[in-house]
Amino acid sequence: MSLYDIAVQTISGEETTLAAYKGQVLxxxxxxxQCGLTPQYKGLQELYTKYKDKGFAVLGFPCNQFAGQEPGSEAEIASFCESHYGVTFPLFAKLEVNGPGTHPLYQHLKAHAPEGESEDIEWNFAKFLVDKDGQVAKRIGARVQPEELAADIESLL
Structure with a gap:
């Protein structure tokens, strides 16, 4: 199964896959x-705005597994992201990234991360950079600021 075949749910509750993003850098x-890293939404939006017309997308997957820092409903999450950070990149329904309930998307990302990087997600705002062919090019830690990724994104575009 490829990354593009994995079923996900949009923030508005629609069942879909990532097929619409085939051929894009993700x-x-x-x-x-409600995390100390939440201001990263601003940098993620800036990356999306800068590169979206060149075949790039940020995909946000809310997760409440880390200290309960995403307790709201999908509607509350969408409203918060738009009103506080002007988020226009795609957001999806909450999912689990670790443990027995790990969503198939995160099972795939971790299993296909570069060698030695398949361990559990460490915290909110962990990132996976995916190339145009759907391959995980890089796993990036939660504390790495989005603006630090510009060169990596440009190299894949």
């Missing part, structure tokens, strides 16, 4: 609205 991020 930055897949597990997000949270």
């Amino acid at each position: 930055l897949i991020v597990n997000t949270a609205s």
Whole structure:
């Protein structure tokens, strides 16, 4: 199964896959609205705005597994992201990134991360940079600021 075949749910509750993003460079991020790293939404939006017309997308996947820092409903998450950070990149329904309930997307990302990087997600705002062929090019830690990824994104575009 490829990355593009994995079923996901949009923030508005629609069942879909990532097939619409085939051929694009993707930055897949597990997000949270009540985390010390939440201001990264601003940098993620800036990357999306800068590169979206060149075949790049940020995909946000809210997760409440880290200190309960994403307790809201999908509607509350969408409203928060738009009103506080002007987020226009695609957001999806909450999912689990670790443990027995790990969503198939995160099972795939971790299993296909570069050698030695398949361990559990460490915190909110961990990132996976995916190339145009759907291959995980790089796993990026939660504390790495989005603006630090510009050169990596440009090299894949």
